[in-house]
Amino acid sequence: MSAAERPRRRNEPSGRDGRGRDGRGRGEQSRGRGPEERRGRGGAAGGRVSAARLVAYDVLRDVENRDAYANLALPARIREARLNPRDAALATELAAGTLRGRGRYDRIIELASGRDISEVDSRTRNVLRLGAHQLLGMRTAAHAAVNESVELQRRVANERAAGFVNGVLRAIERADGAAWDARIGETATSADEALADRTSHPAWVLRALRAALQSEGRESELEDLLAADNLAPRVSLALLPGAGIDAETAEALGIDVDRGEATVTASGPSPLGLELRGGDPGRAIDALDAPEGTVRVQDQGSQLAALALSRVRPVAAGERWLDLCAGPGGKTAVLAAEAALGGASLRANEVSEHRAELVSRAVVAHEGDVEIVCRDGRDDGAFGGPDARFDRILIDAPCSGLGALRRRPEARWRKTPEDLPMLTALQGELFDSAVRHLAPGGVIAYVTCSPHLAETRVVVAGALKRHPGLRELDARAVLNAVARDALDLPGPQLGAQLWPHRHGTDGMFVALVAMN
Numbered sequence: 001m002s003a004a005e006r007p008r009r010r011n012e013p014s015g016r017d018g019r020g021r022d023g024r025g026r027g028e029q030s031r032g033r034g035p036e037e038r039r040g041r042g043g044a045a046g047g048r049v050s051a052a053r054l055v056a057y058d059v060l061r062d063v064e065n066r067d068a069y070a071n072l073a074l075p076a077r078i079r080e081a082r083l084n085p086r087d088a089a090l091a092t093e094l095a096a097g098t099l100r101g102r103g104r105y106d107r108i109i110e111l112a113s114g115r116d117i118s119e120v121d122s123r124t125r126n127v128l129r130l131g132a133h134q135l136l137g138m139r140t141a142a143h144a145a146v147n148e149s150v151e152l153q154r155r156v157a158n159e160r161a162a163g164f165v166n167g168v169l170r171a172i173e174r175a176d177g178a179a180w181d182a183r184i185g186e187t188a189t190s191a192d193e194a195l196a197d198r199t200s201h202p203a204w205v206l207r208a209l210r211a212a213l214q215s216e217g218r219e220s221e222l223e224d225l226l227a228a229d230n231l232a233p234r235v236s237l238a239l240l241p242g243a244g245i246d247a248e249t250a251e252a253l254g255i256d257v258d259r260g261e262a263t264v265t266a267s268g269p270s271p272l273g274l275e276l277r278g279g280d281p282g283r284a285i286d287a288l289d290a291p292e293g294t295v296r297v298q299d300q301g302s303q304l305a306a307l308a309l310s311r312v313r314p315v316a317a318g319e320r321w322l323d324l325c326a327g328p329g330g331k332t333a334v335l336a337a338e339a340a341l342g343g344a345s346l347r348a349n350e351v352s353e354h355r356a357e358l359v360s361r362a363v364v365a366h367e368g369d370v371e372i373v374c375r376d377g378r379d380d381g382a383f384g385g386p387d388a389r390f391d392r393i394l395i396d397a398p399c400s401g402l403g404a405l406r407r408r409p410e411a412r413w414r415k416t417p418e419d420l421p422m423l424t425a426l427q428g429e430l431f432d433s434a435v436r437h438l439a440p441g442g443v444i445a446y447v448t449c450s451p452h453l454a455e456t457r458v459v460v461a462g463a464l465k466r467h468p469g470l471r472e473l474d475a476r477a478v479l480n481a482v483a484r485d486a487l488d489l490p491g492p493q494l495g496a497q498l499w500p501h502r503h504g505t506d507g508m509f510v511a512l513v514a515m516n
C-alpha cells in the first residue's frame, strides 16, 4: 500500500526529544567535531559535509547499487577516505544504523513528505534516510543533521531537491521518535504492519520470528527480539584450545587495548568466549599474544554450535570428523582445535573456491592437519568417495541468515520469502548426503544461523522421517553442559534455538542426530 493510500492524520506530531540546550544530541555532545568533519568537502553552495557522512552515504549506495555487504564496504570506504578512528566509528554508526532502521525511517519519510518512498529519487532517499537516522536514532544536533543532509543532497544528488530534503527533515525534527511511532501505528492497516514498520523489519520476517518464538511458548519476547536485532552486537572472541590461556586467565591479565579504553572480559555463554568492551578486536588479539589463529573474532552462538558437536560425547582417538559447509571457516577453526585435543582428524568442505581459501586461513593454527576440499556437499566427492564414513559431521547449512540481522544490517532487506524453498531443498539434500556418509553410531550437528522454522525444525523432522535409522539427541542438554551457565532453552523440542535478546548470541539453531 502506498503512503498516499494509507490513512493519515492532518497535523504533524509535535514535541521534542531530550536534546541539550545547544540542540546537540548526547553522542555528539561528548564526541565534538573531529578534524575529518572540519575538512569535509564543501557542497555547491559552499557548505560542509563531514567525511564520515560522505563515507556513510557511499556505503548506502554501494549496498543499493552494487549489492555490496555493508560489513565489507564500510572498512573499504573508511580506508579510502582515511578516516581517523573516531570518524570511522561515526561513519559506521551512520551507515549501519541507517541500514538497520531503513524500514522505520522510510515510513517516517513517507508520513513527513506525503509521498510514497518509491517515488523519491534513490539518491535523495538515502540522504533522507541518513538524516532521519541522525535525528531519531543518534540524536545528532538537529541543525547539524538537517544542514549537512541538505549539503549532502547538493553534493551527491539532485541540487534542485535540496529544499525538499530540508522540508522533510525539518518536519521529522519537529516530533520525537515516540510520536512518530505513534503516527506509524495510527496509519498502519494492521497491528503487524505497525510493529514491522516501527521495528524496521519486513513483515514476513516478523511473522517467521514470531512463529519460532511461539514454538517455544515465548511469543511474548517478540518485541525484545526485534529490538535486539536493531542493536550492534558486542564483539566476541573465541579463545581456542591451543591459545595457552583460558578466557578467565585472559580477563585476569587485564588485557588493556586502545590505551586503556577497552578490556576483554570472560563473559557470554561460550566457555571459549571473551567479550571486547569497545576498542579494536585486532589490537585485543595482538595484546593477548597467543599463537596465530588461536584467538579469533567469532559470535558465541557459533562457538557453542561447533562445541555441541565436538563435546556431544568424549572423543575417541582416530575419529573422523567432517565440516560439510565450512566457509569461511569460523566453526572449522573450533573443530580443528578440538579435534587436535582429542586425536581426531578433520576434513573441511566448501563449495565456493574463494570461501575454501578463507577456511585454510581460518585454520592456520592447525595448518596441515585439516584436509580442505572444494566440492558440492551433495556429491560423494565432498566426503572423499562413496564409501567414506565420518564419526561426526557438521552441516552448518546455507540459510536465510535471519538469526544474524543485527550483524548484517542490510540483510533483512535482501532476503525474500521466495528464497526459502530453494534454501530448504538444499538443506534437506545436504542432510541426506551427510546421512549417507555417517558411520554407525556417528553424530550429525545440523546448524543454521536462522530461526525460521522451515529451515530448522522442519528440515530436521524431514530428515528423521526419511532416515528411520536416525534419532534426535537432546541438543539443549548438550549445550547446557557445554555453556558457562545454564541456558534458557524452553519448549518441548530437543533442538536448541539461541537468540540475540535472550542469550546475547546470533540466532543459531542446533540439532543433533545420531545413527543407530
Ligand SMILES: C[S@@+](CC[C@H](N)C(=O)[O-])C[C@H]1O[C@@H](n2cnc3c(N)ncnc32)[C@H](O)[C@@H]1O
Residues within 6 Å of the ligand: 302, 324, 325, 326, 327, 328, 329, 330, 331, 332, 349, 350, 351, 352, 355, 375, 376, 377, 378, 396, 397, 398, 399, 449
Ligand atoms: C552458514 S555458511 C557456513 C559458515 C561456516 N561454517 C563458519 O562458521 O564460518 C554456509 C556455507 O555453505 C556453503 N555452501 C552453499 N552451498 C553448498 C553446497 N552445496 N555444498 C557445500 N557448501 C555449500 C556456502 O558457500 C557457505 O560458505
